[in-house]
Amino acid sequence: MAKKVIPEAERRRRRPTRRGTVLSEQLIVRTALRMLREHGSSGLTARRLGAALGADPSTLYRYFAGLDELTRAIGEELMGRALDDWTATGEWRADLRALGLAVHASYLAHPQAAVLTASRVTGRPREIAVDETILGILRGAGFGDADAVGIYHAFIDLALAFAALDAGALAIKDEAREADEDMWTSTYARLPAETHPHIAATAHLLVHRMNLSAYPVVLDTLLTSAEARLAATATATATAPQAV
Amino acid sequence: MAKKVIPEAERRRRRPTRRGTVLSEQLIVRTALRMLREHGSSGLTARRLGAALGADPSTLYRYFAGLDELTRAIGEELMGRALDDWTATGEWRADLRALGLAVHASYLAHPQAAVLTASRVTGRPREIAVDETILGILRGAGFGDADAVGIYHAFIDLALAFAALDAGALAIKDEAREADEDMWTSTYARLPAETHPHIAATAHLLVHRMNLSAYPVVLDTLLTSAEARLAATATATATAPQAV
């Protein structure tokens, strides 16, 4: 096996595989994304990916130390796409909202991949770029460092957590068209009022609501609360500018 | 193989295993929880679980249709424990807060198990009981059905999403004591100010903050927003009681 994985930037010799394809990290990651979509979140295997690329499975280990590292690269790709899809306007609240939704949407565009990656911090460049951007927006808006960090933390974790949760729900629906159907209509909507009065009374509302994501609502409450905090701080500073 | 899995309630003949243990769903689930803690979130295998129980791996299929169903039973167990740890006081906001934290804590008590289960709806009895409880608290507090359902949705998804996210972080720390160490001190805290000014400026705050959960903060913003909505609705109703 490979002594060590050579970073993409330092690759010199690109030998085509037996079947003629020339490999690269990008090609592998994109093929992996396609396979996840086609075969479900547990359908990404070294052998299958190798076959799809026309390469021996073990070749992948020249590019990634293991499937785990490949998984992190996939997450990085999704995070990068979110950032690409986003443009700053200078209005902090609108920008944060758009960025949060972009991250969420980017993951949901590949639910099977998101399931594998959304709850992992990769520490790779494009993920760091997102973090830097968020902190920049907050500090630029006038938040103090402590507030900025607190809001940043809530913001990014909220986006990732909901990305993972919603992607999981989506992936299950995509994969198990049979059997699972829809838990809310099949199970919850049929509970008798005697044993579960509250669910029974609101079943008609639940069935609709639970098929949407709660993310936008929660995101907005977070941003509203941040806005209030900013206003309060500004007033306090204006009143007593000598305070820290 | 078994024609069909027989529900726990209908089991009559409890034949001991070759090594003397008498199986039950509960024993299997609890042993699985222990194995997850000891061997990490990917360390739960039919063979290992069988060995730990002193039974043949295939015996498990008499109790669960597959590892997937066992996983759902584990999630159900965690959700049930959360409900057991919680007691109602009648004050809706405090009750919801306590219940949310109980769910979060119950999952974080078994991070490796939580990783596998937190983003899955099981549709099993004790999970349904939690849902019924939440809706009951909200409707009892005076929220209209539409509001109650909206808040319920945000509340439960928030709890589960953060349980999954925080458990993932915890599980990685438990499992990969080597190699990963702490992404925040190892990677982020060392970024140069030229390329990442905002991260560099706040690194000292980030390192502390990112090792905590953002859940309590976000939960409180959600509850505050709900409280405001309830007050607004009450006023509107008092002013114009004839309104729907």
Place this chain on the structure above:
DNA sequence: CTGTTAAGGTCTACGGCGTTGGCATAAGGG
């Protein structure tokens, strides 16, 4: 243009996995 070197492919193999079907046996109702 040729020779050398090692990057980057392929091949083979190992141990472990989930799951299945067939079989043996003993629990418990009659």
Place this chain on the structure above:
DNA sequence: CCCTTATGCCAACGCCGTAGACCTTAACAG
């Protein structure tokens, strides 16, 4: 006490990740 059948065990299938040895050819020096 007998019969039925639930429930356990065994053996086997086709996957999996990945390690190590090996081969081939791209890239560069001369």
